[in-house]
Amino acid sequence: MSTDTPISRFPVADPAGLPADLAERYADVQERSGFLPNVFAALAWRPDEARAFFAMHDALMDKDTPGLSTGERELIVVATSAANGCAYCVVAHGAIARIRMRDPNLADLVAVDWRKAPLDDRQRTVLDVAVRLATDPAAVTPEDLDRLRAHGLTEDDVWDVGAITAFFALSNRLAHFAAIPPNPEFHLLGRLPR
Known part of the structure; x- marks a missing residue:
């Protein structure tokens, strides 16, 4: 896949402008895995939904x-x-x-x-x-x-x-x-x- 393939059909938020809690989570994921999963980038433009998505994910998957x-x-x-x-x-x-x-x-x-x-x-x-x-x-x-x-x-x-x-x-x-x-x-x- 080419590096210029769009991550989403919708806006992708500038990582520098993320709310602090999302920026911290994204930085942690990127540090641990070596990259930021595209779904994180695609959800970032709607911070409230991104938070809810990750909260539900964590509640179901991290146990x-x-x-x-x-x-x-x-x-x-x-x-x-x-x-x-x-x-x-x-x-x-x-x-x-x-x-x-x-x-x-x-x-x-x-x-x-x-x-x-x-x-x-x-x-x-x-x-x-x-x-x-x-x-x-x-x-x-x-x-x-x-x-x-x-x-x-x-x-x-x-x-x-x-x-x-x-x-x-x-x-x-x-x-x-x-x-x-x-x-x-x-x-x-x-x-x-x-």
Whole structure:
């Protein structure tokens, strides 16, 4: 991808003019990863929405529970974003999944066809319910939620499966709408030693 590819169809805020809290978060992300994800740049022009987006993201994605690890949360994003045809989220969250799952191949296999990926029964059930919610929400039944519980997911974990799927459906659609391209840096993350 060329460096002159636009980050968004909408205005991109000047980083020097960001509110202090967003500037601090963006600087931290850039320092830790070595680059600023394009979604951050694309959301910056609407600071209140950027804050809300990141708050929801952090509440759902930055926790490990016995029933749903941070890596498995990323696999939900990869599988549902693939079902929604969102290249940005598949590439970006595929990179994070590679790191959090400590597996350089699993996210790619999940993105192509999660049903054939080397997942255990619990992970397969989680992705089955999440992808169904992403593609045919009315088809999700109480029995689907019971299947998640039968695999050891707590009520909070079951809710998180739905909330992650719903939140990233929003993210997928915004990435499509704004035509946000994935950063080239994402393609190598989690594949090569640092």
